[in-house]
Amino acid sequence: MKNGRLLTKLQIYLMIIQAQLGLGMLSLPNILEKQVNQDAWISVLVASVLVQMTLVIYWLLLKRFPGCSYHELTQIITGPFLGKTINIVNYAGYMIIGTYTMILLVQLVNDWLLPFTPVWAIALLIIVLSMYLVVQDYAVFARYLVVLSVVLIPVFLLIIIALFQIPLEPRNLRPVGGEGVLSIIRASEGALFAVLGFEILLFIGPYVHMKNSKLLRTFSLANATIALLYIVVVVLCIMVFSPDVLKQVREPVLYMIRSLSFKAVDRIDLLFVFIWLSPMTASIMIYLLIASKSLMGEGKSFQTTVLLSGVIIYIATIFSSYSEEALQLYGQILKYVIYTVVFFFPTMLLLLSYLLKKKKVNT
């Protein structure tokens, strides 16, 4: 393996954080409040526990097949034919999630930042940037995500400012657990979709070389960080908004920031959308990356796949943004896609690898 290609612990940590952060955070409080009112934050907690379990499954796969990428691993376990089929399904799945994220992102930018700019122009800028970065492969992309972590600072600042500037109503959080355990668990599905993006871990096999226990610790730490951040944001939103209003607002986090005002700066929400663009674009890049990775390994063929996939995402986005039917269709497919690609396949592969006693032999 070439030097400088391996990922460090910090890079993996920040990579997972950036993968999970993104568009989901802005509308998460609204989605959860609709289902479980004041108990929204418990659903986030449940979701992050589920993510932790999934991360352990991914880690076991990585441990059993060190240095293997996910697309090789499927073929080792289930044979070339089935393995390739799974890879193609994975590719389609990641592409669908990526396109859906892209549609939401373009709409958000169009709604908040650039109302008169046509969709094709916004989408073009985003996709060209994404393709340019993803073509460089993992190592460069990981370094980019490390630099990108600077965007976490404004989030923390704004949370602190909101704590002191906006009148809070802590009574909105009571009664704790009043919605019942079952509905809280059911609602955690919404939160699960907001923390998606950690699938990138399936593909880091060839780029890590560290003790397995350290790897798991890094995974867990990143997941805990995101869970904490999301819980703080959701709790803050519940306290700031009245339940009725929170159910109406599409992006509560932005509305909360919009109500802040200072002598020197107004409408910080617009600045925030602008800053938040980078993590949101990063999630599209991640799906573009892992979609391409699930077909091709490295080198020229990988780069061609990235470019082709980017074009496909771009065309799909232009045709389906602001079309209610297309969005509904996506919403319906998406659920099954996520369950299949993110949870079912890795679990099945892990079980099969134990049953068939398949393991990578270190050479």
Next chain:
Amino acid sequence: MIKSMFLFLSLMLLTGCWDQENLSDRRLINGISFDLSDDDPNLIQGGVRALNIKSQGGGSIEVKDELLTSEEPTIGEIGHEIKKNLPGRLDVTKTFIIFIGDELAKEGIDPLLETFYRGNLGYMPSKAAIVKGKAIDILSINEEDSPIAFRVLNGIRAAESNTLIPELNLFTIWNKIGDERIDTVLPLLEKTNDKPEVAGLALFDQDKYTGKNLDTEQSTLLLIMRDDLGYIADVFIPYEQNPEKKYRLSIMGLKRELDTKVSKDDSITSTLRLKVKTELNANPLGGSDLKSMAAQAEKVMTKRMEEVVAILQEAHSDPLGIGMDVATKYPEEWKRINWESEYKNVEIQLDVKVDIEKTGGLF
């Protein structure tokens, strides 16, 4: 060569932007008024103060504002109508204050403000105020040097820091008028001698003005009961021996505790405990027995607060948030209780403790 050609072309082609707008093309609206129309009760009379900013060279800017009015059934149509008369694009992004006539406010203010929340351009930190009589009367006052909306805005800010009215903006109002467990209050303005004046607080039941008001002295007491103090809060207490003359106590610290209990037969008792630390700031008769002065203050404040509570219950307005207390502590009972009719029967007990801790520079 190709690179430089590309750069050159970019320079020529990529200079535009769909979303750019020049300040000189816009007409900033800095105050809006809504009234019931005199001629037709189904119409709303809207008035705006539009700023015309002209640069006069040498860094000096001339600001002139003009009054435009229109009568239409809804807010959206008023805006549309006013656009026709305005030389430039109507811009509500800097609308600092919205005046609402009291007759119109009795029909509900939510439909009037909704458009400011929904649109991307509405300015959330702006203030809203109820006007005794016609709102347009205040908006049409002509000031010598600065637009009238700025004068009123400064008046409202001063009243906020003097604890005459609570600190409010469109965002916090929105979160209260949609919540059936708590009610909002809005500043009440009055035109006296051709000058706008803060006359107290207008009491609301949900989004409807009840027609009942608190004067400025009662407003301060209400805000003390809510633990919602501004920078300075003063109360004036008559001497026991000579009730004509009053001494002034400034509130330094406040401890508030609201304890609501629902008994088995669904009768609600609410106890409000206040511990007030004060500073004696004006003592014209030179009373020296601080203990008895504090006791007198306790007596007077309790009596006046009871009056305020009686007004609130009569008006069916709940700015103290007793409904919120019931709903969060007794969720089961809350579902059963008909709050609309029950609020009048809530027994509100007051327990006020006053301490005079400082006496300024004199003994």
